[in-house]
Amino acid sequence: MGEPSDKGLRSGALGMATSLILAVASAAPAYSLTATLAFIVGYVGVQAPAVVVVAFVPILFVSFGYAALNRRDPDCGTIFTWASRVLNPNLGFLGGWAIIASFVLVIGSLAQVAGQYVFLLVGAKGIGSTPADPRVLLAGLGWLLLMTLVCYRGIEIAAAVQRALLFLEFAMLLALSVVALVRVYAGSAPTGMHRPQLSWLDPFHGVSMGAFVSGLVLMLFIYWGWETALTVNEETADRRRVPGRAATWSTVLLVALYLVATYAAISFAGIGDTGIGLNNPDNSGDVLYPLGTAVFGAGGLGSVLWHLLILMVLTSAAASTETTVLTLSRTMLSMGDQGALPRALARVHPRFRIPHVGTVAVGVVGAVVYTVMNFLGHGLAIGDAVSSCGVMIAFYYGLTGVTSAWAHRDGWRTGAADLWLRLVCPLIGGAVLLAAGAWSLVHAWDPANSYTSWTLPFTSGTRVGGTFVIGTGTVLLGVVVLLVCRRVYPDFFRHRSVAQQPEFVHAEVNPRA
Numbered sequence: 001m002g003e004p005s006d007k008g009l010r011s012g013a014l015g016m017a018t019s020l021i022l023a024v025a026s027a028a029p030a031y032s033l034t035a036t037l038a039f040i041v042g043y044v045g046v047q048a049p050a051v052v053v054v055a056f057v058p059i060l061f062v063s064f065g066y067a068a069l070n071r072r073d074p075d076c077g078t079i080f081t082w083a084s085r086v087l088n089p090n091l092g093f094l095g096g097w098a099i100i101a102s103f104v105l106v107i108g109s110l111a112q113v114a115g116q117y118v119f120l121l122v123g124a125k126g127i128g129s130t131p132a133d134p135r136v137l138l139a140g141l142g143w144l145l146l147m148t149l150v151c152y153r154g155i156e157i158a159a160a161v162q163r164a165l166l167f168l169e170f171a172m173l174l175a176l177s178v179v180a181l182v183r184v185y186a187g188s189a190p191t192g193m194h195r196p197q198l199s200w201l202d203p204f205h206g207v208s209m210g211a212f213v214s215g216l217v218l219m220l221f222i223y224w225g226w227e228t229a230l231t232v233n234e235e236t237a238d239r240r241r242v243p244g245r246a247a248t249w250s251t252v253l254l255v256a257l258y259l260v261a262t263y264a265a266i267s268f269a270g271i272g273d274t275g276i277g278l279n280n281p282d283n284s285g286d287v288l289y290p291l292g293t294a295v296f297g298a299g300g301l302g303s304v305l306w307h308l309l310i311l312m313v314l315t316s317a318a319a320s321t322e323t324t325v326l327t328l329s330r331t332m333l334s335m336g337d338q339g340a341l342p343r344a345l346a347r348v349h350p351r352f353r354i355p356h357v358g359t360v361a362v363g364v365v366g367a368v369v370y371t372v373m374n375f376l377g378h379g380l381a382i383g384d385a386v387s388s389c390g391v392m393i394a395f396y397y398g399l400t401g402v403t404s405a406w407a408h409r410d411g412w413r414t415g416a417a418d419l420w421l422r423l424v425c426p427l428i429g430g431a432v433l434l435a436a437g438a439w440s441l442v443h444a445w446d447p448a449n450s451y452t453s454w455t456l457p458f459t460s461g462t463r464v465g466g467t468f469v470i471g472t473g474t475v476l477l478g479v480v481v482l483l484v485c486r487r488v489y490p491d492f493f494r495h496r497s498v499a500q501q502p503e504f505v506h507a508e509v510n511p512r513a
Helices: 017-024 027-071 078-087 090-123 136-150 157-188 209-223 241-269 288-296 302-339 354-374 381-407 416-443 466-488 502-506
Strands: 453-456 463-465
Touching: 017 157, 017 302, 017 502, 027 090, 027 209, 027 288, 027 381, 027 416, 078 090, 078 136, 078 302, 078 381, 078 416, 090 288, 090 302, 090 354, 090 381, 090 466, 136 157, 136 209, 136 302, 136 354, 136 463, 157 241, 157 288, 157 302, 209 241, 209 381, 209 416, 241 288, 241 453, 354 381, 381 416, 381 466, 416 466, 453 466, 463 466
Parallel strands: none
Antiparallel strands: 453 463
């Protein structure tokens, strides 16, 4: 296959190291742990490290599928492009919609956390601890504007900002974990601490299957984002190999970091429901703030480290906001370029070489969604929106695994490596993630599993969880948008699937070339 069409992006701007940084930063390790770890512990207790490892396996398998598809067709539309050409344009469009919807839903949470930590950093705990405070809203919108401007100025500047932010994030997470574990073994940790145990890695130890799967789905959110390395593939040197390798290696770095941090948090804080315990409902939305104050202390060097920890979470949310804008704008660029969305989204700035219309659109839509969510359920709807992302994430990750398997279904003819890395592993990972997404939607029906609840119309007061409402609503909206676009942009949906083109199925790109 030849190179993809030139969309006007700055090719060759990113190397392996920068692609890896973008992939890891997109997962926002500090923000993700802050927002999600307590809920995982609530489901599985001290077996949370087992969830970290088990969730890593399908993610790693799907990353193989991403790498294989990217070698064949390095397009910034990723699963939108690949599924459209390999399977069916309708499935490809829904894959693109899942990317757009998930990132739009999460951008409000990212901005909100950034806004909160601005005030926590300067000691205004009363404001920072109130997510729906109008001042937090304004600060969050300010951060969203700033990150949009950074992305607007070009991929090189955006990547440079990511390098600085990720260095602080990794350094502080490791410092927090190491100090916490040292204090546990020294016996200076507070009441409720546990010595780390290898049994915490056993997924079958004292946890029901339902609770474990629920924790697994939440863990997908913590890993989510590494595929950004593939979204900027057309701006990467050696675009067929480097993005896929960066994505796969980023998942390995993330599982190592998450294991250390999870062990440290459970060991030091314990799983109690008082004080800094991870099951204390007062800490559910922000684990690292109370943990950091307890680990580092309030005086001298501890105060400095504690403030750096706050800055770490702030920069983590800001960094992920930036990569959200990068990913969405390039997904929409590809969809516009191929005629599935308005052609205006395919416009590239002649100087900065970025999809400027899409970048601005993401910033504006993100700000609107954040503002609306901020006033729904006193801001609690944002938490449900984040939880509902699991459905979209599982769908487009799972679709990628299935697409890779179908595109390489003759891989067994070329060797064992192709069979496992392009077909079997991606298919297993995709199937597991699709099943996990379906489970999460069923689980979300119960109002007890959401921050908010809604009364179903035409029923006798039946209430369902806000996560289910937002998740199913987003899916149904995607189907409606698909039907509208089929009428408005019929040419795209009439394209002959590449699955019907023998040269796509059988053409091999030597991964060692």
